[in-house]
Amino acid sequence: MTQRKYRVIQWATGVVGQAALKHFIENPVIDLVGVAVTNPDKLGKDAGDLVGLPPTGVIATDNVEALVALDADCVFFAGLVKDLDLFERLLRSGKNIVSPAGPFFPTDRYKADFDRLEAACAAGGTSFHGCGVHPGFSGDILPLTLTRLMNRVDLIEVTEVIDKIRNPMVYTEMMGFGRDPEELLANPSRSAEAPYAFEGSMRMVVEGLGKSIERLTTRLEVATAIQDIPYSLGIGLPDTGVVKQGTVAGQHFEWTAWADGKPLIVYHFYWVMGEHVTPQWLTGPSCYKVAIHGDPPLEVHLMGGIGEDGERPFLGLPWTGLVGATAVPAVCDAAPGIVTHLDLGIVQPKGLVR
Template sequence: MIPTVVWGTGNVGRLAIRAVEAHPALELAAVIVHHPDKVGRDAGRLAGLDHDTGVTATDDAGAVLAARPRAVVYAATGDVRPDGALADITRAIRAGAVVVSPALYPLYDHRSAPPEFRDPVAAAVAEGGGSLFASGVDPGWGNDVLPLLVSGLGTAIDAIRCQEVFDYSTYDQPDSVRDLIGMGRPMDHQPMMLMPSVPTMVWGGQIRMMARALGVELDGIRETVDRRALDHTVTTRTMGVFEAGTQGAIRFEVQGIVDGEPRLVIEHVTRIHPSCAPDWPMPPGGGDGAHRVVIEGRPRIEVTVEATDEGENRSAGGNATAVGRLVGAIDWLVDAEPGLYDALDIPLRPAVGRLGRKRP
């Protein structure tokens, strides 16, 4: 069994605890938390399980890493604290751990990452012998391995579009939804996530990975952004009231330009209520959300993935599949050489030992 630490118990961390508990090759060794109210609580309760795990949460990261765990799922946010997340992750790598995380967007494609992100990780790998695999919770597989897998079914390809369509009214993450994305903010407010170059910083690495896998040269990466206001005030189940006239929906694309045309596209259509921007793409069947890959060419291929978790919550379901990809890579990484890895390095493998296994 591989002793595995989960660092953070928010929307990603609680799913990571469940994934580690369910994996036959992993053993939950520790859970690191920041909030003092969580210290001393059993990991199973923090993850919403109906049983205790025997592992209690601690805020002493130093003591946990001193025990030299073999793997760390770093689930704390890097959205508003990238320097802090980088410091935590390199600390774990220097302790010899294999680290998997969605927190550092620039390292989704480490080959194109800025030196200020890549160099500290490479130094930590050389010093401690750990590894890093970073992949997104939007989810990463929907923008890299899935479109590439599906592309292999075509005869001729004109363009590949990776699309996330979500109603975030069920997503309990006000910092991201209100502050980063700007839902409920005045229309003249500039959300951090939509500032020029930020979408490319987050998703450009996945565009570059797809181009590399397909053997094409990018002319460049282009962004488009559209925003819509709420026509009327809405009240959400998890995040309260969003006033009429404030931002209620966004639609943006990160486009990989090949031969002057947008051939590789990652598109997000995000709403705080289904009444906003009804002319934009909607989730199938009126659900909360879905991920879609469209291969334009011959034949035209469209694949839609819907995942549910936590009471039919599709936003949690998308996170859960992303966490499954990260946690499912740990045993492979433990057997691999120390280093930086991306989604093209980590094979997609069957869920060996998990068919019919009791859920955690």
């Protein structure tokens, strides 16, 4: 069977971008035609070198104009934050976009953003798809699919648990670990806009169940270190900091979407700096968990497989890259406009069996 090949530009090569880049290089239905980087150390390097693969002949660049001018079917944008000006240029130039940076699912709060993207899609005959694991797969596609196994749904809880000692990330410092507990509760490090970025996933589930979100509430509690906790910002890197005893070593964010006067879907985020904290929220490996209360009750855990070290790694960031990368052909084949998970339906990834 012959298959169409899709010409793809990888934009940004952090952990998420590297997972997608590796997939594009190894997938036989993808032609990698460009790689955008911002790190000077990566400029001029072959795309294969960036992910430990043989040379591809595609050289990393920061030349935006040259990338916009490339003949490509899709740009996989893995920057940390959305860039609507760039998105408009790319869409108008005839390139579809898959973006783990969002925006994800149309809500009133981000209507202006989606209006801009819709206009650019119409001008370029292209599609835009915001995707991810959370917001995204674990908080919308997965729970909504699982409701097919329910007779009655009373409450859906989606929980993200990350042990940031076993699974270090660059976000540790920016998220306020090591701060005074009362100070962080009064002025959280996580953006006040964050719950609304996840509202699209909540809306997808709530409206999929025939209801609408009446209000969105938030709550934050913290855990503290019972001893000094050294930490690293990446696997294999030396310790770069210490969370002092008595400072913030755990955060539990709780965001609730209400319907018919009661909670219908709750997102929990437990971020913990290992075991030497109080209260201790860790009860197992880092994972995503979906619990559906109703008839019959249901619970599913989504986690990495056991690695060579006997541990289960937290794969949230690589999965964020892959859930978007595997949707690229479907987005390219979709009708022009905003393409949500609901529009894509059951994605049938191409090139995975090889």
